[in-house]
Amino acid sequence: MQIDECFYIGYISKTRGLKGEVQVYFEFDDYELLDFDSVFLEIDKKLVPFFVEALKIQANRTGYFFFEDVEDIDRAKTLLRKSVYLPKAKMPERDEESFYISDLIGYLVHDEHHGELGEIIAINEYPQQDIAVVQHGFKELMFPINDDFIVKIDEERHILHVDLPEGLVAVYN
Structure with a gap:
């Protein structure tokens, strides 16, 4: 199985107990x-x-x-x-009306005061809030994704219109 035939679902964060549970x-x-x-787990740049x-x-x-053949904590620690990946054939069908925060990756960000900031290259999800990471020139600009800052989401043109707080963009310049 090749990585382009799969989709990423997460990663192994820790072991649990002594019997190989992860x-x-x-x-x-x-x-x-x-x-x-x-x-499938990515091990040495191959899917196993x-x-x-x-x-x-x-x-x-x-x-x-x-997992089969992972019977103790020592083997689990190696993982x-x-x-962690699954084959694309196992991806669940999505309702066409659904929109997820992760769908914003690839959107161009346009700020009301600073104009075009760049493309969203990642969404970092934290318990408190989600953070957009934008390629802004040669730096990465980050801002919280919340209703206070989002003016409009143009799904057709893939543009996120925002009104970021004064001084936020200047921190990255």
Whole structure:
């Protein structure tokens, strides 16, 4: 399986117990809809299949997994921080009306006072709020994504219109 045939769902964040259980942190929004009979872990820049023996999905964007042939904590530790993928064929269907924060990646940001700032290259999700990362010249500009700053989302032209607080853009210049 090649990486372009898969989609990223998260990473292994820690081990749990002594019997090889690992915790996966989901960065994929609809993780509850995914089929986890097997997953692929990126190891040495290759995707390696792991078959799921048991799992428990949690409400806090995590799940606890037991994989076949991972029977102790020492083997589980070798999987820490590995990226987790599923084949694109397992991606759940989305309602065309749905819009997720992660859909803003690739949008051009236009500020009311500073004009065009650049393209959103990442969305960092934190418990307190989501942060947009914009390629602004040779630097990365970051700002919270919230209703106070968003003026309009132009889905057709892929432009995010914002009114950022005075001084925020100047911090990055």
